[in-house]
Amino acid sequence: MSGAAGRVALDGYSWRQAAHWVHGAGLYVPTHGPRFGETTLRLVAVLAELTPCRPTIAYLMRRLGCSRRTVQYHLEILRATGLLAWRSIGTRLPMAEGQTRVESLASEYERLIPVSYDEALGIRTAGEGLERRMVGISEEGRTVIAELGKKAVKKVRRPRGTVRHSRTGRAVSTSRCTPREGGTTTDVSSPCVGDQKTTGDARVEKSATRKKCSARQTGERRRTVLGHVVTVAMMAAGDRMARVAYRRVPWVRQASHDQLRWVLNDLAARGWSPERAVAWLGEVASQYGAGALWRPERPHALIAHALRQEAEQAAYDQELRQDAAARVEPMDNAAMRELAGLSSLFALMEIPAPTRGSDPAEETLAQAHWAPRTVLAAIDDDVDAAIDRYGVDLVARYAGLAANPYVQIGVR
Numbered sequence: 001m002s003g004a005a006g007r008v009a010l011d012g013y014s015w016r017q018a019a020h021w022v023h024g025a026g027l028y029v030p031t032h033g034p035r036f037g038e039t040t041l042r043l044v045a046v047l048a049e050l051t052p053c054r055p056t057i058a059y060l061m062r063r064l065g066c067s068r069r070t071v072q073y074h075l076e077i078l079r080a081t082g083l084l085a086w087r088s089i090g091t092r093l094p095m096a097e098g099q100t101r102v103e104s105l106a107s108e109y110e111r112l113i114p115v116s117y118d119e120a121l122g123i124r125t126a127g128e129g130l131e132r133r134m135v136g137i138s139e140e141g142r143t144v145i146a147e148l149g150k151k152a153v154k155k156v157r158r159p160r161g162t163v164r165h166s167r168t169g170r171a172v173s174t175s176r177c178t179p180r181e182g183g184t185t186t187d188v189s190s191p192c193v194g195d196q197k198t199t200g201d202a203r204v205e206k207s208a209t210r211k212k213c214s215a216r217q218t219g220e221r222r223r224t225v226l227g228h229v230v231t232v233a234m235m236a237a238g239d240r241m242a243r244v245a246y247r248r249v250p251w252v253r254q255a256s257h258d259q260l261r262w263v264l265n266d267l268a269a270r271g272w273s274p275e276r277a278v279a280w281l282g283e284v285a286s287q288y289g290a291g292a293l294w295r296p297e298r299p300h301a302l303i304a305h306a307l308r309q310e311a312e313q314a315a316y317d318q319e320l321r322q323d324a325a326a327r328v329e330p331m332d333n334a335a336m337r338e339l340a341g342l343s344s345l346f347a348l349m350e351i352p353a354p355t356r357g358s359d360p361a362e363e364t365l366a367q368a369h370w371a372p373r374t375v376l377a378a379i380d381d382d383v384d385a386a387i388d389r390y391g392v393d394l395v396a397r398y399a400g401l402a403a404n405p406y407v408q409i410g411v412r
Contacts, residue, residue, distance in 0.1 A: 004085040006112035007125065007132040012048030014134075015083070015111040016152035017145060019044040022081050027116065033073045036081070039066065040074045041156045044083070047111065054108040082114035121145060224262070225304045226311055228269040235261070237268035244274035249281050251291030252299040259300040266307050368394060372409050376402055 009015035019041065022028065028036040046063045047053055060071045078084035090107035110130075118125060122138025137145065222230045242261040245252055252260055267277045284306045285291050296302045368375050368390050375398045378386040387395050402409055 009111040017148040020151040238265040255300040263303040
């Protein structure tokens, strides 16, 4: 860095803008090796993600899918154009006692913005040396830097590979679709499928059949995970729930907004508020350990599974209630008639329930007989007040029953 003339890039985005400008300006003229091209821009995208920028050659080989020498070539290109400089050069550490292999330290780089970039765009800087900072830009440079920003955020994809012909040694591009028959001698012929059909024709017919089968029938409406018909109001409520859940529930952020909104539409169909939906997601997290024990890769699938499990449990509970009601409902049988005959013998129904419009004293006594726990609660609060209200005989009776360990008040 001591011999560098540029300034340190504050972030990876501005550094990628400068790299795209260098690529478009054609400042690098190779004397040997590769040119400043797509592989160099892919290397720039990888280095822009690292903080600190201390990659190993093996790591860059895995990320780029290139050989060691190719990675070294493109690192030299970035250093030659002033976009990259060494902060510290990697070295091998001496072996200490007990070590079985030599350990190495990776080189640490500093991302720089060259002076030619600032001059071409009319960028004004403040400060001195490598610590200069951008404070302004010319009107012409604003348009250029906006276009460079679009290129910087665009993902640079790996170019499609080539294979070598076994006889002539010429490069043949490996396209996605197999060429049709009847081409020139330089084309690679494809095997036929059926009666004079190439694999390309078979793919076209297969994709058309799949689209025709997957298309919804006329008049069929979209439905949610639990089968509710999707409405505009439901989608709007699900959109609000998804936004709130994305801010307040960290483990659902792996899903996209559309995926999260779709699975939350069933909660919107219930009329729930976003706060209640967040509370329900907390219950799902505690049930499955999401966010604490593990981070689900497809949170929307876990939410859909929880919705289906909840619906199945509700259906099972409803079936149990209906079964129990069907068993209790028929009262006209021999056992119930016998129980009704014995009720008068054991005086199970001799105390009527309190009715409105009767005498206040009688209503109080009837309420005491109907709900004896209220008398015990009144005794615990104030014995004198309970005696004034219910009478000394009734209070003494319930106090004695409460003291008996073999009697349970309120259970017949």
